[in-house]
Amino acid sequence: MSARAQQSFFGQKVQAFIEQNGGVGVGHYYADFVLPDTERDSLKFSELQAMYTLLEFWASWCGPCRNENPNLVAQYQNYHSRGLQIVGVSSCFSSVVFKRGRSLIKS
Structure with a gap:
């Protein structure tokens, strides 16, 4: 992560998460979290039933994020048939901005 990204609000949140969990890696434990899904229902990470889960952090205003989405799809x-689930975590605070970004990914 670039120095500028590390100093950003979200960069600091990611760093705090990594420090809280003693590093991240395959087979390591994590701090469970709950976030709202696209319908504003709660999604608890530990309740996902996937064998493998990829967390994708993105934003509607982030060109590289949107460019990567066809590869994720x-x-x-x-x-997916082998157990992969992808959970997108958006940094968009506005549901209007989020839905606009999501529609751009689908197109």
Whole structure:
């Protein structure tokens, strides 16, 4: 992560999360979390029933994030039957902005 990204609000949140969990890696434990889904229902990470879960942090205003989404869709299509689940975590605070970004991903 670039120095500028590390100093951002979300960069600091990611760093705090990593420090709280003693590092991240395959097989490591994590701090469970709850976030609202697209319908504003609660989604608890530990309740996902996937064998493998990829957390994708993105924003509607982030060009590289949106450019990566066709690759994520392809990976999901290739590996979902083998247990892959992708959970997108958006940094958009406004539901209008989030839904606009989500519609751009689908197009």
